[in-house]
Amino acid sequence: MMNKLKKWITTENIVAVALFGYLFTYPMxxxxxxxxxxxxxxxxxxxxxxxxxxxxxxxxxxxAQAAFYGIGGYTYAILCKNFAGPTLTPAFLLAAMxxxxxxxxxxxxxxxxxxxxxVFVALITMCVTLVLETFLQQTAGPQWKIGKAAxxxxxxxxxxxxxxxxxxxxxxxxxxxxxxxxxxxxxxGFRYMERSKLGYTLISIRENRERSxxxxxxxxxxxxxxxxxxxxxxxxxxVIYTTWGGYIVxxxxxxxxxTIPVVLVAAGGKKNSTAVILFSLFYLTLSQRLAASGTQYxxxxxxxxxxxxxxxxxxxxxxxxxxxxxxxxxxxxLNRSEKKGGCK
Amino acid sequence: xxxxxxxxxxxxxxxxxxVSGLSxxxxxxxxxxxxxxxxxxLGAYAMTIMAKASVPLPLAIILAALLVGLFGFVVDKxxxxxxxxxxxxxxxxxxxxxxxxxxxxxxxLGPSLPGLTTPMGTFMVGGTSYSIYRMVLALIAVVxxxxxxxxxxxxxxxxxxxxxxxxxxTAQAMGVNTAQMYSLTFTIGSALAGLCGALYGPTMTIxxxxxxxxxxxxxxxxxxxxxxxxxGTALSGTVLGVIQSVLNITMGTFFGKMGLLIxxxxxxxxxxKGFSGLVESYMMKRKNR
Amino acid sequence: MRTPxxxxxxxxxxxxxxxxxxxxxxxxxxxxxxxxxxxxxxxxTTILKxxxxxYELTAGSVxxxxxxxxxxxxxxxxxxxxxxxxxxxxxxxxxxxxxNMRIAAQRYVAPRHLNEEIxxxxxxxxxxxxxxxxxxxxxxxxxxxxxxAMSLASKPRLLLLDEPAAGMGPEETQFTAEIVKxxxxxxxxxxxxxxxxxxxxxxxKRVTVLHxxxxxxxxxxxxxxxxxxxxxxxxxxx
Numbered sequence: 001m002m003n004k005l006k007k008w009i010t011t012e013n014i015v016a017v018a019l020f021g022y023l024f025t026y027p028m029x030x031x032x033x034x035x036x037x038x039x040x041x042x043x044x045x046x047x048x049x050x051x052x053x054x055x056x057x058x059x060x061x062x063x064a065q066a067a068f069y070g071i072g073g074y075t076y077a078i079l080c081k082n083f084a085g086p087t088l089t090p091a092f093l094l095a096a097m098x099x100x101x102x103x104x105x106x107x108x109x110x111x112x113x114x115x116x117x118x119v120f121v122a123l124i125t126m127c128v129t130l131v132l133e134t135f136l137q138q139t140a141g142p143q144w145k146i147g148k149a150a151x152x153x154x155x156x157x158x159x160x161x162x163x164x165x166x167x168x169x170x171x172x173x174x175x176x177x178x179x180x181x182x183x184x185x186x187x188x189g190f191r192y193m194e195r196s197k198l199g200y201t202l203i204s205i206r207e208n209r210e211r212s213x214x215x216x217x218x219x220x221x222x223x224x225x226x227x228x229x230x231x232x233x234x235x236x237x238x239v240i241y242t243t244w245g246g247y248i249v250x251x252x253x254x255x256x257x258x259t260i261p262v263v264l265v266a267a268g269g270k271k272n273s274t275a276v277i278l279f280s281l282f283y284l285t286l287s288q289r290l291a292a293s294g295t296q297y298x299x300x301x302x303x304x305x306x307x308x309x310x311x312x313x314x315x316x317x318x319x320x321x322x323x324x325x326x327x328x329x330x331x332x333x334l335n336r337s338e339k340k341g342g343c344k
Numbered sequence: 345x346x347x348x349x350x351x352x353x354x355x356x357x358x359x360x361x362x363v364s365g366l367s368x369x370x371x372x373x374x375x376x377x378x379x380x381x382x383x384x385x386l387g388a389y390a391m392t393i394m395a396k397a398s399v400p401l402p403l404a405i406i407l408a409a410l411l412v413g414l415f416g417f418v419v420d421k422x423x424x425x426x427x428x429x430x431x432x433x434x435x436x437x438x439x440x441x442x443x444x445x446x447x448x449x450x451x452x453l454g455p456s457l458p459g460l461t462t463p464m465g466t467f468m469v470g471g472t473s474y475s476i477y478r479m480v481l482a483l484i485a486v487v488x489x490x491x492x493x494x495x496x497x498x499x500x501x502x503x504x505x506x507x508x509x510x511x512x513x514t515a516q517a518m519g520v521n522t523a524q525m526y527s528l529t530f531t532i533g534s535a536l537a538g539l540c541g542a543l544y545g546p547t548m549t550i551x552x553x554x555x556x557x558x559x560x561x562x563x564x565x566x567x568x569x570x571x572x573x574x575x576g577t578a579l580s581g582t583v584l585g586v587i588q589s590v591l592n593i594t595m596g597t598f599f600g601k602m603g604l605l606i607x608x609x610x611x612x613x614x615x616x617k618g619f620s621g622l623v624e625s626y627m628m629k630r631k632n633r
Numbered sequence: 634m635r636t637p638x639x640x641x642x643x644x645x646x647x648x649x650x651x652x653x654x655x656x657x658x659x660x661x662x663x664x665x666x667x668x669x670x671x672x673x674x675x676x677x678t679t680i681l682k683x684x685x686x687x688y689e690l691t692a693g694s695v696x697x698x699x700x701x702x703x704x705x706x707x708x709x710x711x712x713x714x715x716x717x718x719x720x721x722x723x724x725x726x727x728x729x730x731x732x733n734m735r736i737a738a739q740r741y742v743a744p745r746h747l748n749e750e751i752x753x754x755x756x757x758x759x760x761x762x763x764x765x766x767x768x769x770x771x772x773x774x775x776x777x778x779x780x781x782a783m784s785l786a787s788k789p790r791l792l793l794l795d796e797p798a799a800g801m802g803p804e805e806t807q808f809t810a811e812i813v814k815x816x817x818x819x820x821x822x823x824x825x826x827x828x829x830x831x832x833x834x835x836x837x838k839r840v841t842v843l844h845x846x847x848x849x850x851x852x853x854x855x856x857x858x859x860x861x862x863x864x865x866x867x868x869x870x871x
Contacts, residue, residue: 114613119435123563124613131605200732213706307423311427
């Protein structure tokens with residue numbers, strides 16, 4: 001029994017417990033304002049995890065997660081403007097995720113079944129994000145609307161009904177708990193997947209696509225499905241963000257927005273969901289403090305982190321730390337030699 | 345009628361001048377330099393600063409190009425050379441560099457520099473006035489293409505470049521110093537970007553984000569053109585020039601931008617090697633008939 | 634009567650101007666241990682890749698167990714019963730030996746039997762004493778044996794081995810020969826490529842010689858050994 005328990009003692013797991021402990025007790029220890037603020041961060045973390053899923057775990061570099069984030073937000077907003085009544089909003093949430101899933105499926109079908117991979121996927125997804133952003137920016141005129149929802153050009157859509165379950169409006173602490181519960185479910189999903197058949201399938205595709213197909217894996221199909229799931233996840237993040245702020249604008253879809261998950265995932269550790277969450281919390285908090293103090297340095301820091309990580313710590317700062325701590329501290333303490341398998 | 349021609353020449357020269365640097369780097373090394381727009385911006389800044397310091401315009405332009413080339417050399421030595429075999433990572437890294445440059449210039453030199461006025465004045469056709477300078481740029485674009493052709497086809501450097509582009513392992517075995525080739529290519533590519541910025545500088549507002557205007561179009565043109573900097577650039581510059589000018593005139597510049605991006609998406613899917621690949625396979629088929 | 638398990642009819646593969654495989658017709662019977670030999674560039678690996686579907690046919694057809702698979706996707710062919718060990722080891726270098734096996738086997742066996750099955754495959758090939766190292770730390774020969782074990786996981790009816798003894802010394806080559814014979818004894822058809830003529834002679838019943846994309850000669854190894862023209866093509870005279 002002790003041995004079984006010992007198996008679970010790794011730096012990553014210790015950090016995960018501490019992390020979620022912190023997150024679950026956050027509302028009790030902080031003001032409503034700060035809790036609400038955190039809710040937005042949680043949306044960004046879910047977005048980052050969607051990129052980790054396709055890039056870190058499956059080897060598909062997608063610049064389009066921001067596009068699906070925006071599609072989720074806009075779909076929710078458009079539905080809210082067309083069909084009044086807060087009670088339908090959960091359905092809108094599901095619809096937004098479905099649209100995100102579908103959009104991702106169409107794009108990924110186009111790419112993967114056409115044999116497109118690697119750099120070209122990066123380029124196509126980048127172009128898609130740019131097209132979407134450009135398109136949304138020029139929708140200022142009154143002719144640009146879907147049903148009753150005017151797309152609003154640069155100003156986007158405002159005064160969007162917040163997500164409401166029954167009579168509970170998702171604001172402040174409620175939104176935070178809602179987002180946190182979703183994040184926890186997603187996170188547990190990731191952790192379970194890593195050791196499962198799906199997890200190993202994704203690794204095999206990431207490591208050597210052609211070889212994996214020669215073991216019988218229908219690579220294009222799997223890539224498409226994972227990309228679509230990631231699209232739905234990004235759309236979910238978009239809806240949370242839209243409910244948080246009550247608005248959605250084209251910059252949510254832009255290249256700068258697209259870069260943030262890339263930094264979070266690359267610098268945290270793209271193959272490790274815990275590392276991504278930890279680094280994201282750290283980075284988002286820090287950059288908000290920097291922006292609040294009126295500095296223009298946050299983009300400099302972003303660019304520098306990106307550069308330094310890619311060059312010197314390609315595995316990700318936090319992920320590398322997990323491994324170093326495991327090797328030097330945890331395993332010696334437990335008299336255990338490293339024999340890890342799985343996604344890491 | 346003339347307005348279409350003018351628009352076309354304007355788009356064509358813009359694309360060719362903006363793209364040549366990027367396409368040489370892509371063709372040689374398979375790396376998409378996402379900081380390309382920022383190199384162009386640096387060229388514009390360098391030229392403007394020198395011109396304001398009373399350096400004659402043509403000299404300022406050439407010096408600016410050289411300075412940016414030097415900067416590119418440094419960037420290659422520090423960053424890019426470690427990523428020759430990691431194309432996706434180089435996309436991420438150059439994006440980081442572009443952020444640093446944009447924000448860095450903003451912090452160092454403020455949100456804009458007082459610019460120059462477009463030299464050479466205007467000429468009239470059918471009641472509308474057009475800029476002479478922009479026509480001169482079109483001429484320079486053509487001269488550049490001719491120069492590139494000469495360089496690649498009739499010099500030893502060009503021979504080595506083409507060999508390395510086709511098959512770097514073999515070229516290396518034949519004694520071509522591929523690492524040096526890559527370095528030189530990145531430097532030249534950067535200088536060309538600087539040249540573009542310096543040439544267009546007098547016609548634009550000098551801001552840290554001005555490179556972004558060139559960025560999307562350049563990288564679309566490179567993708568559509570493919571790895572051959574000559575054929576690819578010329579062909580895609582032409583085709584995209586037509587598409588963009590038609591869209592600009594009929595539906596406005598937003599749709600011009602979107603049109604190019606959509607063409608890029610389709611081309612990547614249908615012709616991943618771009619026009620270069622198309623031409624290459626056509627020539628192979630002819631050779632084997 | 635033995636039924637042909639793989640039947641190539643007038644198969645060609647052109648790359649741009651180069652004819653890598655030119656009008657090859659070849660039939661392999663079920664249960665055969667068949668060698669494909671020939672000088673470098675003769676088209677041997679290309680033929681294997683045409684069978685797996687990695688390359689598309691320029692002309693001709695491929696039938697597997699009576700079914701035309703010419704247009705089938707790679708993963709479908711693998712699930713139908715074709716498997717390959719590649720020339721350059723197709724293993725996952727950054728993963729452990731057992732993780733490699735897991736990836737190869739998890740599609741073909743229920744999760745609760747997975748570990749058992751991995752053990753069985755490892756033993757069949759004879760690498761059970763290697764422990765569970767990271768594959769990139771394993772010597773080349775052991776990587777090749779691992780890949781053979783992985784290629785057996787899909788329970789193939791046809792196993793393609795591209796240079797299974799490449800780069801191996803005499804003892805390792807012998808070990809590999811034993812592995813191949815052992816697998817063939819279970820009824821699996823094997824087509825293999827190799828340059829080591831002693832190795833080929835040890836295990837192959839029949840042999841096909843390829844030269845410049847075409848079939849140059851066929852027969853038992855003894856016959857081929859005596860064929861002067863075959864010797865000449867190896868020495869570059871033909």
